Amino acid sequence: MTQAVETITPVTPIYVPKLAYQIAMSQPQTHLFEVKLIVSNWHGELLDIKMPAWTPGSYLVREYVRHLQDFSALTSDGQKLNVVKAAKNHWQIQPGGSSEIIINYRIFANELTVRTNHLDATHGYFNPAALCFYIPGYEYCPIEIKIIPARPDWQITTPLPEISPQTFLANDFDTLVDSPFEIGYQQIYDFTVLDKSHQLVVWGEGNLDPQIAIADIKKIVEVEAKIFGGLPYEHYIFLLHLSPSGGGGLEHKNCCSLLYPRFGFKGSEKHNRFMQLVAHEFFHLWNVKRIRPAALEKFDYEGENYTPSLWFSEGTTSYYDLIIPRRAGIYDEQEFLAELSKEITRYQTTPGRLVQPLSESSFDAWIKLYRPDANSSNSQMSYYLKGEMVTLLLDLLIRDRTDGAKSFDDVLVAMWEQFGKAEIGFTETQLKNIIESVAERDLTDFYDRYIHGIEELPFNDYLNPFGLELKSDEVTVPYLGITVNSDRGKETIKSVAANSPAYLAGVDPGDELLAIDGFKVTAEKLVDRLKLYQEGQQINLTIFHGDRLMTLPIVLAKPQPQKYHLQGLGNTVDRQRQLFKDWVSHR
Known part of the structure; x- marks a missing residue:
């Protein structure tokens, strides 16, 4: 190979190349998609092609190119072209005067998730971001995709229009990426x-x-x-x-x-x-595909697209995925409150809520949320979960302040009218302004405390006008601060809560739990054993720390709530009952 050549990307091209993919799967049991990209009517001195590193909706650089193999570039008559790999996901092809370039490669597909590719003897599924190249500067060009199924009776499903048998058309690369394919039985x-x-x-x-x-x-x-x-x-x-x-x-x-x-x-x-x-x-x-942050209005497929507003895109959506089935009559009021109580419990038992602000969680999705480790619950807060909690408070605030005349629905409608219909990206300030206009109040203090800050969410202040309160279940077990997994007789400490007695004593995730005060203890029996002690008592915890046997003296702390539930207040007035009814049953 020769040295990398400076990329030539025409700003205003005088010609439009024709792009056509052919995707085959002749041996599906090998999990290899066979991909051919035909670039016709090419007149540039150099053809740059790049593979996306991530796909919209899943905010992590996944390095899809790591599954690529057997890359080659040929002329229409089969002559091999000079190719330079300029970066991990970037190839430069010298056409040598040929106006048609044929690029062949294979993609290994054996990861069944909604954001990757999977191919086996029963079907093929792919996300185009994880399979297809784009040409920088020509993302606007239409792209044809011809599918050659492994078997004649395999069916093809995709949102793209079919322009001829087994051939589909994407208006541009963004549309292609947004159109998964399911092929098979x-x-x-x-x-x-x-x-x-x-x-x-x-x-x-x-x-x-x-x-x-x-x-x-x-x-x-x-x-x-x-x-x-x-x-x-x-x-x-x-x-x-x-x-x-x-x-x-x-x-x-x-x-x-x-x-x-x-x-x-x-x-x-x-x-x-x-x-x-x-x-x-x-x-x-609606929310994120059409109403989306300005940072996601035009995608950079090579790297991170930062925004502090994923709490609205995902967290607000999480709030509505709880309340929509209630409005639809799929479950009743008590089931809704039970589901919401589970979400609040998850939030209240995550130590990271007091460490990572919500806007930072949104911004750092690319390096944290999708890469959990043993310390994640101590240092991170999911923008899905806290965004859901913040949207709950804002919905209740708006309903209370307007006597039920408005709700967070009105925020969504305003965002749809101003940004979604025209697909214009919104800024953090614009989102705040619309929420404030619906709530009819300045929300700077709210933002500073609960979106940009880490103060505890005052659930009961917002629930009281609806005749509800949040209560924790009574706990009598003294607090140690570990969770334990049992696997084939080995008791492995999965997590250690920050500032808990176990944490301060030096217990680490991955340690093997052996005994308390000289007697064997398992994950199943841990709570029962701790019930034998009182707050302030010392236990001797025996563990394998790596390959070292250790016994640590630990003083147990006061019981910590592990479960929360929403319950009605003893005495409510008509306004509270009406606000509650409108919230859980109407709008």
Whole structure:
């Protein structure tokens, strides 16, 4: 190879190249997609191509190019072209006078998540950001994608329009990235909501009852459409992968990808959890796909796109994924309060809430949220979870201040009208101004305390006008400050809470728990053993710290709340009851 050549990217090109992908999977059991990119009508001295490092909706540089192999560049008659690899995801091709360049490579795809690629004997799924190159300066060019399935009876599902058999068209690279492909054996269920066509497309086997699921999906679509005044698409796809374990979702403009445990649908609690996932990803078609921070208005696919407002994009969406199923009648008031209590418990039992501000959590998503470690709960706060809590407080504040005439729904509608319809990115200040205009008050102090600061959230101050209070369950077990996993007879300390007795004594995550006061203890029996002691008593904790046997004297602290629940106040007035009813039942 020769030395890297300075990139030549025309600012105002006098020609438009034609871009066409051909994606095959002749041996799906090898997990290798065979990709051919044909660049026609190319007249530049150098062809630069780059592969994205991340995909919108999942804020982590994932280095998709690490799965690429067997790269080559040829002329239309098969002549090999000179190629320079200028960076980890960047190739420079010297066309040698040829106007058509054929690029071949393969992508290893054996990671079943909503943000990566997966290929096996039953299907192929890919996110174009994790599979396709772009040409800097030509992201606006239309792109054709021809799919060659592994077997003739494999079906193809994608939100892109089909322009000829098995060939689809993306108007530009952003649209291509926003359009996942599912190829293989799949069950397709068509349904209509508000005169718009929808599909539930399912890969995998499990205990999903599609008719029950679709009935509730319809309700969610209708409730969310009511907030924003209609549906901003003509066709929408719910793409569902049934997996052995795990779950998640990734939003796209006209579809969403959902991953859910194959046997996780029976029983109201499991069904409700799935509907919350659906409500969350569907809500994103407004909030983040169209109403999005200015930093995400135009994507930089090579690196981090920083914004302090992911708490609104994701956290607000998390709040609504709880309340939307209640409005849709999928669960009742008590189930809603129980689900919200679980979320508050998660928040209140995360030490990192007193360390990392919400806006910083949003900004640092790229290096923290998606890379948890044993100390994460001590030092970090999820912008999903605290954003959900902050949106709850703001919703209650607006409803209380306006006597129920307005809610956070009005914030969303204003954001939709001002930014979403035209797809103009909003700034942090613009978001704050709209919330303030709906709340009819200055929120600088609120922002300083709870978004840019780390003060405890005063839940009861906001819940009282609704006839509710937050209470912690009574705890009698003295506090040690560790969580323990049991695996084949080995008791491993999973986490150690900051400033807890165990933390101050020098216990580390990864240590092996052996005994308390000379007697063996397991994860299952730890709480029962601690019940034998009182606050202020000393225990001798025996552990393996690496390969070193240690016994540490630890003084137990006072019991710490581990569970919180919302409950009604003893005496409420008409205004409290009406505000509560409007909140949980109406809007």
